[in-house]
Amino acid sequence: MDEKTRIFIVEDEKRIARFLQMELEHEGFVTATESNGRRAYERILQENYDLVLLDLMLPEMDGLTICQNVRKLSDIPIIMLTAKDDLEDKVQGLDIGANDYMTKPFAIEELLARIRAVLRAHKPAEPAADGEVLVTRDLVMYPERYEVKVKGEPVELTKKEYQLLEYLLRNKRTVLSRDQILSTVWGYDYIGDTNVVDVYIRYLRSKIDERFGEKYIHTMRGVGYVIKD
Numbered sequence: 001m002d003e004k005t006r007i008f009i010v011e012d013e014k015r016i017a018r019f020l021q022m023e024l025e026h027e028g029f030v031t032a033t034e035s036n037g038r039r040a041y042e043r044i045l046q047e048n049y050d051l052v053l054l055d056l057m058l059p060e061m062d063g064l065t066i067c068q069n070v071r072k073l074s075d076i077p078i079i080m081l082t083a084k085d086d087l088e089d090k091v092q093g094l095d096i097g098a099n100d101y102m103t104k105p106f107a108i109e110e111l112l113a114r115i116r117a118v119l120r121a122h123k124p125a126e127p128a129a130d131g132e133v134l135v136t137r138d139l140v141m142y143p144e145r146y147e148v149k150v151k152g153e154p155v156e157l158t159k160k161e162y163q164l165l166e167y168l169l170r171n172k173r174t175v176l177s178r179d180q181i182l183s184t185v186w187g188y189d190y191i192g193d194t195n196v197v198d199v200y201i202r203y204l205r206s207k208i209d210e211r212f213g214e215k216y217i218h219t220m221r222g223v224g225y226v227i228k229d
Contacts, residue, residue, distance in 0.1 A: 005119065008049040009033045010040040010066070011081070012058050016104075020053065023108050024115075037061030038229055042135045044070050051119060054098070056082035064092060069138060071097035072152035077118045081106075134169040136227055139208065139216055141169055150212050157207065160185065164200050165208075168217065168227045177224040201225055 007024055011017040012035040021031045032049070034040040037058035044052060044066070052070075056063040067078055079100045094101060099118045102111060134141040138151040143166060148155045157165065163185050168176065178197045186196065201217060209215050218226050 004030065005051070006030045006032070006049045007115070008040075008044060008047070008052045010037070010052060010058065010063070011035065011055045013055075020111075023112075027112060035059070037063070037066055038137075041066045041069060044076065045073060045135050045140065046133050049076060051077040051079065051115060051122075053115075054078050054080050056080060064096060067098050068096045072138075073140060073149070075122075077122045079111075079114060079118060134166070136169060136172055136216060136229055137214070138212075139169075141166060150208055153212075155207055155211075157204075161200060161203055161207070164197075165204055168225065172227050173229070175220045175223050175226040181224065197225075 005028075007029045009017050009020050009024075009031055011020065011033065014035070017033045017035065021033055024031050032043075032047070034043055035058070038060040040054075040058070041061055054063045054066060058066070063080055063082070067080065070076065070078070077099045078097065079102060080098045081102050081104060083104045099122070100114050102114065132143050134143065140149045141147070146162065148157060148162070148165065164181065167181065167185055181197050201219075205217055209217060216227055218228055220226060
């Protein structure tokens with residue numbers, strides 16, 4: 001197998017993750033691991049992998065939810081791994097877009113055969129010039145394409161709304177003061193009403209938070225604004 005084939009192992013049991021990593025690297029694959037479901041979802045969209053081995057039971061975001069959300073934006077091959085031997089779980093996983101499904105414990109030889117079969121069957125699309133991708137939950141921004149999607153649906157933003165959202169996303173989990181936002185998005189030489197930040201935050205919330213019924217932009221009273229996972 002081409003040593004450049006990259007496999008992302010999403011597994012919260014360290015012993016299993018390490019075992020898979022060692023076996024796959026022995027076969028010539030390049031691997032990466034992640035134990036947290038929400039971080040795994042973001043990394044699948046942001047990083048370049050050829051196949052995902054996805055555990056079902058994960059902290060913060062379960063494997064079925066990850067698979068369902070990824071399928072809105074990517075056709076990357078996904079093989080689900082789980083300790084559950086429940087037909088309903090298997091059917092649900094395949095219905096929402098998993099390419100294959102294996103129940104633990106399994107023989108590594110069978111897993112390797114399944115990986116090769118899925119990779120052979122997968123015909124990757126021509127690489128799009130998407131460049132960088134900024135993600136928080138179901139909100140995805142493609143800066144080079146000047147495009148924003150929430151839950152797979154496009155969101156139309158003005159230039160300033162887009163710049164404000166991009167600044168918040170690039171500083172995700174960091175509370176930004178109104179002065180920081182004003183100087184970065186509007187420029188140090190901006191002369192006008194400082195309440196413009198609050199006005200544009202309302203615009204963004206109307207187009208994103210309120211439209212999709214989920215809170216992305218949070219107010220830290222007396223401090224500023226932050227986007228949280």
